Amino acid sequence: QVQLVESGGGLVKPGESLRLSCAASGFIFSDSYMNWVRQIPGKGLEWVSYISTSGTSMFYADSVRGRFTTSRDNAKNSVFLQMNSLRAEDTAIYYCARGPKYFGRLYSFDYWGQGVLVTVSS
Amino acid sequence: DIRLTQSPSFLSASVGDRVTITCRASQDISSHVAWYQQEPGKAPKLLIYLASTLQSGVPSRFSGSGSGTEFTLTISSLQPEDFGTYYCQQFNSYPLTFGGGSRVVIK
Numbered sequence: 001q002v003q004l005v006e007s008g009g010g011l012v013k014p015g016e017s018l019r020l021s022c023a024a025s026g027f028i029f030s031d032s033y034m035n036w037v038r039q040i041p042g043k044g045l046e047w048v049s050y051i052s053t054s055g056t057s058m059f060y061a062d063s064v065r066g067r068f069t070t071s072r073d074n075a076k077n078s079v080f081l082q083m084n085s086l087r088a089e090d091t092a093i094y095y096c097a098r099g100p101k102y103f104g105r106l107y108s109f110d111y112w113g114q115g116v117l118v119t120v121s122s
Numbered sequence: 123d124i125r126l127t128q129s130p131s132f133l134s135a136s137v138g139d140r141v142t143i144t145c146r147a148s149q150d151i152s153s154h155v156a157w158y159q160q161e162p163g164k165a166p167k168l169l170i171y172l173a174s175t176l177q178s179g180v181p182s183r184f185s186g187s188g189s190g191t192e193f194t195l196t197i198s199s200l201q202p203e204d205f206g207t208y209y210c211q212q213f214n215s216y217p218l219t220f221g222g223g224s225r226v227v228i229k
Binding site: 035044045046047050059060061062095102105106107108109110112113114115 | 123154156158160165166167168171172177209211213216217218219220221222223
């Protein structure tokens with residue numbers, strides 16, 4: 001069955017870096033768009049980043065552009081989120097989510113990981 | 123950026139009730155909308171994509187409609203397991219955006 005398992009979360013100080021990983025299984029990873037979505041506990045969902053199937057095209061939310069970088073390793077069925085210059089407002093649960101390719105485009109996130117908590121605090 | 127406004131933000135309904143949630147977009151997004159249900163402490167679950175296509179395995183009491191700037195998610199007969207927060211999301215252009223959420227509680 002499809003599984004997405006995030007790891008790498010934790011407590012860091014403002015200005016520090018953290019790298020999240022998401023290990024995928026149960027589907028053809030190299031055929032899927034991958035995304036990161038975050039959620040402040042008790043609040044709404046915020047899309048963070050997208051990476052294409054080949055890893056050559058990425059998009060970011062304005063709030064993280066220039067600080068966060070998403071990448072993928074199709075040989076290892078994994079997607080990553082490198083988070084630099086972290087701020088208190090980046091504190092959230094981070095989910096990786098699969099976007100199935102439908103007629104060559106992204107129209108939904110059909111599988112989500114369980115989420116990993118990132119806390120940025122001094 | 124495309125802004126999605128959901129209404130109501132909170133609703134309380136009884137089992138068997140028909141429930142409708144609306145999502146309005148700040149500009150034309152064709153039919154590029156998905157709907158999710160999120161229970162407390164869990165990841166969101168995809169219900170509907172492309173405005174009206176039911177995701178595999180989702181009960182048929184859920185339906186979606188709309189195009190352009192106005193979209194609706196309808197639960198034809200509310201069940202106890204339908205509690206949670208519902209979100210719309212647009213896939214028309216980047217940055218992808220979510221609505222603010224509609225929390226559904228069972229009376």
